[in-house]
Amino acid sequence: MAAKSTHCADGSDVREDNAREAVACAFRQESGAILATLIRVVGDFDLADEAMQDAFASALRHWPAEGVPDNVRAWITTVAKRKAIDRVRRHQVRRRREIVGQSLREAERVESAMNDELIDNAVGDDPLRLIFTCCHPSLAFEAQVALTLRTLCGLTTPEIARAFVLQESTLAQRITRAKRKIREAGIPYRIPPDRLLPERVEAVLMVIYLVFNEGYAASIGDAMIRRELCAEAIRLGRVLVEFMPDEPEAMGLLALMLLQDSRRDARVGEDEALILLEDQNRSLWDREQISEAFELLQTAQRRRRFGQYQVQAAIAAEHARAIRAEDTDWHRIVQHYDVLVSLMPNPVVKLNRAVAVAMACGPEEGLALVESLASSGELVSYHYLHATKADLLRRLDRRAEAREAYRRAISCCENEAERTFLKYRLDLT
Numbered sequence: 001m002a003a004k005s006t007h008c009a010d011g012s013d014v015r016e017d018n019a020r021e022a023v024a025c026a027f028r029q030e031s032g033a034i035l036a037t038l039i040r041v042v043g044d045f046d047l048a049d050e051a052m053q054d055a056f057a058s059a060l061r062h063w064p065a066e067g068v069p070d071n072v073r074a075w076i077t078t079v080a081k082r083k084a085i086d087r088v089r090r091h092q093v094r095r096r097r098e099i100v101g102q103s104l105r106e107a108e109r110v111e112s113a114m115n116d117e118l119i120d121n122a123v124g125d126d127p128l129r130l131i132f133t134c135c136h137p138s139l140a141f142e143a144q145v146a147l148t149l150r151t152l153c154g155l156t157t158p159e160i161a162r163a164f165v166l167q168e169s170t171l172a173q174r175i176t177r178a179k180r181k182i183r184e185a186g187i188p189y190r191i192p193p194d195r196l197l198p199e200r201v202e203a204v205l206m207v208i209y210l211v212f213n214e215g216y217a218a219s220i221g222d223a224m225i226r227r228e229l230c231a232e233a234i235r236l237g238r239v240l241v242e243f244m245p246d247e248p249e250a251m252g253l254l255a256l257m258l259l260q261d262s263r264r265d266a267r268v269g270e271d272e273a274l275i276l277l278e279d280q281n282r283s284l285w286d287r288e289q290i291s292e293a294f295e296l297l298q299t300a301q302r303r304r305r306f307g308q309y310q311v312q313a314a315i316a317a318e319h320a321r322a323i324r325a326e327d328t329d330w331h332r333i334v335q336h337y338d339v340l341v342s343l344m345p346n347p348v349v350k351l352n353r354a355v356a357v358a359m360a361c362g363p364e365e366g367l368a369l370v371e372s373l374a375s376s377g378e379l380v381s382y383h384y385l386h387a388t389k390a391d392l393l394r395r396l397d398r399r400a401e402a403r404e405a406y407r408r409a410i411s412c413c414e415n416e417a418e419r420t421f422l423k424y425r426l427d428l429t
Contacts, residue, residue, distance in 0.1 A: 022068040042088075143177065145207050211232065255313040265286070282325075386408040390402045
């Protein structure tokens with residue numbers, strides 16, 4: 001396989017740094033798709049993950065001297081397949097016998113399947129196949145979503161636990177049980193026939209949206225936006241719309257993601273500092289994406305089968321229509337949230353509705369709703385609850401209480417860009 005040289009005039013240290021950066025970039029951008037392909041080929045989640053980790057470790061050893069390959073994904077996939085074969089052979093009569101087979105014939109089967117692959121075309125729609133496999137109805141709904149996020153997106157157990165507001169240990173157990181059930185039940189790695197799609201579509205849509213959300217507002221780390229996750233979620237949304245052209249919620253979800261992603265260049269400053277919606281330079285919004293989203297939403301609404309993603313897209317569309325922040329029709333947005341709460345009566349949706357009420361009717365009304373949510377204890381570790389409360393208290397000139405709420409928000413927040421923004425607001429209050 002061809003490789004491009006990373007040799008620089010100032011020596012091996014630079015080559016090693018370049019190689020390490022390339023490996024890190026490949027892991028961020030390609031690991032989900034590579035892992036999806038490996039799971040299809042070897043038929044086991046854990047074996048595929050171990051082989052991929054081995055391949056990335058091999059890249060760290062070889063790329064500084066040999067150069068970064070022209071096709072990074074193909075290099076990692078090829079090496080990972082070889083590592084998987086080695087593991088099958090090495091463990092054929094040991095503790096992984098029940099997973100990978102009881103004889104060398106199983107290793108030969110895996111090797112044959114691998115050799116039959118066309119490496120450059122290996123990924124295809126493997127990520128979508130993986131989503132449908134993980135979203136098999138025999139698995140609990142939360143386990144379906146959590147397993148896909150862990151496998152396809154490489155999200156950590158703490159990140160996923162935060163998305164579900166669960167204890168990490170509880171979520172880890174659910175992921176382990178889901179993997180075991182897929183293996184023991186022989187759940188096929190495929191997109192199911194049309195007659196079986198309805199029983200999986202809700203979880204599939206949820207997975208794609210949670211992938212997008214983690215990219216749109218990263219739960220941990222230094223960066224506010226993980227663009228590769230946003231792009232992959234939108235790509236999967238497009239594939240799903242093509243695959244299920246009569247499913248209005250698939251169109252609604254794609255419209256929602258396009259509308260939110262259209263603001264990406266305006267959401268952070270040159271120093272990666274967070275910029276609130278009301279302060280964004282709306283000339284930076286991607287109007288082509290907004291137009292596409294409007295068309296998708298109109299098409300979905302004509303189906304007359306409304307769901308949560310169409311309603312969320314309608315809310316995002318109200319923001320996109322406003323040329324200036326002060327032109328936003330907040331009363332209309334509250335009406336949309338009333339519908340959304342009836343469909344999804346969860347505390348996060350209610351918090352978002354409280355923000356809309358504050359904008360439409362004044363901070364006092366919004367704060368009353370936020371404090372009611374806070375008293376329930378459901379969002380005690382959710383930093384957006386405390387940040388929202390702080391902002392409303394600040395607007396009411398209750399500065400001491402606002403500062404305390406900002407401190408609570410900072411203590412709960414694990415994204416450095418958001419923490420920096422909250423500290424800035426605290427200093428101004």
